[in-house]
Amino acid sequence: MGRSESVPSGQTGDRPSVPEQRSGDAPYLRVNDLRVRFNTEDGVVRAVDGVSFTVERGRTLGIVGESGSGKSVTSLAILGLHNAKRASIGGEIFVGGRQLVGLPEEEVRRLRGRDMAMIFQDPLSALHPYFTVGRQIAEAYRVHHPRAGKREARQRAVDMLGRVGIPQPARRFDQYPHEFSGGMRQRAMIAMALVNDPDLLIADEPTTALDVTVQAQILDLLADLQAEFHSAIILITHDLGVVSQVADDVLVMYGGRAVERGSVEQVLRRPQHPYTWGLLSSVPSLHGDADAELVPIRGNPPSLINLPSGCSFHPRCRYADRNGDRSRSEVPELRPAGEEGHLVSCHLAAEERTRLYREEIAHVGVAR
Amino acid sequence: MSEVGTPSAEAEPLLRVRGLAKHFPVRTGLRSRGVVRAVDGLDFDVRPGETVGLVGESGCGKTTTGRMLVRLLEPSAGTIEFDGRDITHAGRRELRPLRQDLQIIFQDPYASLNPRHTVGRIIAMPLQVNGVEPAGGVKARVQELLEVVGLNPEHYNRYPHEFSGGQRQRIGIARALALRPKLIVADEPVSALDVSIQAQVVNLLRELQRDLGLAFVFIAHDLAVVRHFCQRVAVMYLGKIVEIGDRADIYERPQHPYTRALLSAIPDVTKLGPAGRIRLTGDVPTPLDPPSGCRFRTRCWKAREICATEEPALVSRDGGGQATACHFPESGPVAGESGGTAGAAVEEVSK
Ligand SMILES: Nc1ncnc2c1ncn2[C@@H]1O[C@H](COP(=O)(O)OP(=O)(O)OP(=O)(O)O)[C@@H](O)[C@H]1O
Ligand SMILES: Nc1ncnc2c1ncn2[C@@H]1O[C@H](COP(=O)(O)OP(=O)(O)OP(=O)(O)O)[C@@H](O)[C@H]1O
Ligand code: SF4
Ligand code: SF4
Ligand SMILES: [Mg+2]
Ligand SMILES: [Mg+2]
Numbered sequence: 001m002g003r004s005e006s007v008p009s010g011q012t013g014d015r016p017s018v019p020e021q022r023s024g025d026a027p028y029l030r031v032n033d034l035r036v037r038f039n040t041e042d043g044v045v046r047a048v049d050g051v052s053f054t055v056e057r058g059r060t061l062g063i064v065g066e067s068g069s070g071k072s073v074t075s076l077a078i079l080g081l082h083n084a085k086r087a088s089i090g091g092e093i094f095v096g097g098r099q100l101v102g103l104p105e106e107e108v109r110r111l112r113g114r115d116m117a118m119i120f121q122d123p124l125s126a127l128h129p130y131f132t133v134g135r136q137i138a139e140a141y142r143v144h145h146p147r148a149g150k151r152e153a154r155q156r157a158v159d160m161l162g163r164v165g166i167p168q169p170a171r172r173f174d175q176y177p178h179e180f181s182g183g184m185r186q187r188a189m190i191a192m193a194l195v196n197d198p199d200l201l202i203a204d205e206p207t208t209a210l211d212v213t214v215q216a217q218i219l220d221l222l223a224d225l226q227a228e229f230h231s232a233i234i235l236i237t238h239d240l241g242v243v244s245q246v247a248d249d250v251l252v253m254y255g256g257r258a259v260e261r262g263s264v265e266q267v268l269r270r271p272q273h274p275y276t277w278g279l280l281s282s283v284p285s286l287h288g289d290a291d292a293e294l295v296p297i298r299g300n301p302p303s304l305i306n307l308p309s310g311c312s313f314h315p316r317c318r319y320a321d322r323n324g325d326r327s328r329s330e331v332p333e334l335r336p337a338g339e340e341g342h343l344v345s346c347h348l349a350a351e352e353r354t355r356l357y358r359e360e361i362a363h364v365g366v367a368r
Numbered sequence: 369m370s371e372v373g374t375p376s377a378e379a380e381p382l383l384r385v386r387g388l389a390k391h392f393p394v395r396t397g398l399r400s401r402g403v404v405r406a407v408d409g410l411d412f413d414v415r416p417g418e419t420v421g422l423v424g425e426s427g428c429g430k431t432t433t434g435r436m437l438v439r440l441l442e443p444s445a446g447t448i449e450f451d452g453r454d455i456t457h458a459g460r461r462e463l464r465p466l467r468q469d470l471q472i473i474f475q476d477p478y479a480s481l482n483p484r485h486t487v488g489r490i491i492a493m494p495l496q497v498n499g500v501e502p503a504g505g506v507k508a509r510v511q512e513l514l515e516v517v518g519l520n521p522e523h524y525n526r527y528p529h530e531f532s533g534g535q536r537q538r539i540g541i542a543r544a545l546a547l548r549p550k551l552i553v554a555d556e557p558v559s560a561l562d563v564s565i566q567a568q569v570v571n572l573l574r575e576l577q578r579d580l581g582l583a584f585v586f587i588a589h590d591l592a593v594v595r596h597f598c599q600r601v602a603v604m605y606l607g608k609i610v611e612i613g614d615r616a617d618i619y620e621r622p623q624h625p626y627t628r629a630l631l632s633a634i635p636d637v638t639k640l641g642p643a644g645r646i647r648l649t650g651d652v653p654t655p656l657d658p659p660s661g662c663r664f665r666t667r668c669w670k671a672r673e674i675c676a677t678e679e680p681a682l683v684s685r686d687g688g689g690q691a692t693a694c695h696f697p698e699s700g701p702v703a704g705e706s707g708g709t710a711g712a713a714v715e716e717v718s719k
Contacts (some may be wrong), residue, residue, distance in 0.1 A: 241635030294567035
C-alpha cells in the first residue's frame with residue numbers, strides 16, 4: 001500500500017520490522033505492521049499506522065492511549081469487523097497461525113465468537129433492544145453450537161449471567177437491555193463474549209461503566225477464566241490503575257502508532273516515552289493534595305488526516321527541541337529501550353530519557 | 369432528620385431533595401412481578417456553586433436519581449426543590465424558565481447524540497430551543513464551546529459517528545455548557561475519557577465551577593476523580609444513601625463498611641498486581657427484593673442480627689456534616705500507605 005507523495009521524508013512506509021517479544025510458545029495473536037485507513041470527505045484517516053505486537057496464550061496485553069489513538073480500530077480489525085467498503089486494511093494479523101487479512105468475510109465470521117470474541121466499549125450498541133438479554137446470550141451460544149437445544153442454551157446463558165455477577169440470573173434472563181443498569185449491561189455483554197470460551201478475548205474498556213467493587217470482581221473473573229482456559233486477552237483501557245493490576249505487557253499508542261511497548265513493570269515503573277510520562281502524570285492521585293491542579297498533557301490529540309511531521313507527538317512534547325530538528329523531521333522508530341523486551345520510539349538518548357524521568361517526572365501525579 | 373448531611377448550611381440550597389424515590393414496575397406480559405426500588409428515599413442538598421459527588425455500585429440508582437433531578441423521569445415519591453421552587457411534578461411549561469439553569473451531561477456518549485445531526489447543530493440545539501442569541505452569533509459560540517472542551521472548531525460540520533468515544537463525550541459537555549446553567553447533573557462525564565483529556569476536563573469543570581459559580585451533582589465511579597472535583601460526597605448503595613460527608617470525611621475517615629470497601633478496591637497505579645483490597649463476598653442483592661434491615665448486610669463482614677431486623681438511619685455521629693447509615697460504624701482511615709486496616713478487613717471477610 002503506497003503512501004501519498006506529500007508525506008515528509010523520513011515518514012516512510014517501510015518501517016523496519018520490530019523485534020519479536022520473548023521466545024517460547026508461538027504467540028496466539030501476531031499483528032504485524034497493521035494499517036487501517038478510512039476514506040472520508042475530509043481526506044484519508046490513518047487510524048492505525050504500522051502497529052505490531054503479539055499476545056501469547058495465558059497473557060494479557062494492555063493497550064493504552066488517548067481517545068482516538070486507534071485502540072478500538074485495531075481491535076475491530078483483528079475481529080474483521082470493519083466495513084470493507086469504507087476501511088482499507090494492510091499488514092498481517094495471525095490468529096492461531098491463520099492470516100486473517102484478506103480472508104473471506106464468511107471465514108472470519110466463523111472464527112468470531114468462537115475462537116475470538118470482543119467485549120465492546122458501548123454495551124448499548126452490542127445488545128439488541130428488542131430481544132431479551134438472556135435470549136441474545138443463548139443465541140450467541142447456539143450460533144457456534146448448532147446441536148445445542150434451546151434448553152441447554154438457556155441454561156448456559158443463565159450460568160454465564162451468574163458468573164459475571166448478575167443477581168438472580170434466571171429472572172434477569174427474561175429482561176430487556178433497557179431494564180439493566182449501565183454496569184449490568186456491561187456484565188451481560190461480558191457473559192455473551194465468554195459464552196463460547198474464546199481463545200482470544202478482546203475487552204474494549206470492559207469496566208469503564210462499572211464501580212470499583214464490581215470492576216474488581218470482573219477483573220478477577222477475567223483472570224480466573226484466563227487461568228482456566230489459557231486464553232490470550234487484550235485489554236483496552238485508559239485506566240492505568242486497571243492496567244497495573246491485570247496486564248502482563250503494555251502497548252502505548254499515540255496517533256495510530258505504537259510509541260512504547262514492554263512488560264507492565266517496564267512501561268509503568270520505568271517508562272521511557274514522554275507521552276507515557278504525560279499519561280502517568282495526568283492520573284488523579286488518591287493521596288496528596290486533592291486541590292492540586294491535575295497535570296494533563298498540553299494540547300490536543302493530533303489530526304489523523306494530517307499527522308504532524310516527524311514524531312507525531314512533537315507539538316505537545318516538552319522535549320521536542322532537545323534533538324535539533326529530528327523530532328520534527330524524522331519519524332522515530334520503535335527501538336529497544338535498554339532492557340530486554342522494552343521498546344520505545346523517541347529520539348532522546350537513553351541516558352537522557354532516564355535522567356529526565358528521574359528528575360522531572362517521577363514526582364508528579366501518580367508517577368511518584 | 370431534614371438537616372442530614374448539610375454542614376452548617378449558611379446559603380439557601382439551590383437544590384433540595386427529600387425522600388426522593390423511583391420505583392419501576394416490572395412485568396412479564398401482563399403479569400406484574402413487583403417493583404424495582406431503583407431509588408428508595410434520598411435526602412440531600414446542593415448549595416449554589418457546590419459540587420456534590422454521587423458514587424456507588426453499578427445499579428444502585430445514580431443515573432435514575434440524576435434523571436429525576438433534571439425531570440427526565442417522574443419521581444414515585446418525595447420532593448425536589450430547585451431555586452426555591454417545587455419542581456417535583458412540574459410540567460414542560462413550568463420547567464421552561466428553569467431549563468436554562470438545569471442541565472445534564474449523559475453517561476452514554478453514544479446514545480445521547482443524534483447521529484443525523486452535525487456536531488454544530490447538536491451543541492446549538494439548547495440555544496435554539498430556548499431562543500438564546502449569543503453575542504457574535506450561534507456558530508461563533510458553538511466553536512468557542514468546542515475549543516473550551518478541547519475539540520477542534522473545524523469539527524463543526526462533522527457527525528457523531530466520526531468521533532471516538534471520548535470525543536463524543538466532550539460534545540455532550542459542550543452542549544450542557546451552552547446555556548451557562550446554574551446546576552449541571554453530570555452522569556459519568558469523564559468515565560469514557562482517557563486520563564489526559566480527563567485531567568483537562570476535570571481542570572476545566574473545576575475552573576467553570578469556580579468562575580461561573582456552577583453547582584454540580586457529579587455522578588462517577590472513579591473515586592480519585594471525585595476526590596479532585598467534589599466538595600461533598602454521597603455514597604449510595606441499592607437505592608439509598610449510606611454515607612454522606614465532606615470530602616475529607618469520606619476519604620480520610622469513612623465510617624460505613626461499604627464506603628471502606630469501595631475505597632480499598634480502587635486500582636492504584638502505584639501498585640502492580642492485585643492490591644490488598646477488601647474483597648466483598650456474598651450475593652449482590654437486587655433492588656427487586658432488597659434485603660430487610662440494612663441493605664448491605666448480605667455482603668457486610670460486620671453484620672449482626674440487628675442488621676437484618678432494623679434499618680439503620682442516616683445520622684451524624686458527632687453532630688457534624690458526616691452522616692452514616694450503619695449500626696456499627698467504623699472509624700479511622702482505610703488502609704493508609706501501610707495497608708493495615710484493609711488487610712485486617714480482608715481477614716475478617718475470609719473468616
Ligand atoms: N468509520 C470511521 N470513519 C472515519 N474515521 C474513523 C472511523 N472509525 C474511527 N475513526 C477515527 O479513527 C481514529 C481512531 O478511533 P478509535 O475508535 O480506534 O479510537 P480509540 O483509541 O478507541 O479512542 P477511545 O479511547 O475514545 O475509544 C479516531 O480519530 C476516529 O475518529
Ligand atoms: N426503565 C427501567 N425499568 C426497570 N428497571 C430499571 C429501569 N431503569 C433502571 N432500572 C433499574 O434501576 C436500578 C438502578 O439503575 P441506574 O441506571 O439508576 O443505576 P446506576 O447507579 O446509574 O448504575 P451504573 O453505575 O451501572 O450506571 C437498576 O437495578 C436498573 O436495572
Ligand atoms: S521524539 Fe522528540 S517529540 Fe517525540 S517524544 Fe521524543 S523528544 Fe518528544
Ligand atoms: S448496619 Fe450492619 S450490615 Fe449494615 S453496614 Fe452496618 S454493620 Fe454492616
Ligand atoms: Mg475506543
Ligand atoms: Mg448509571
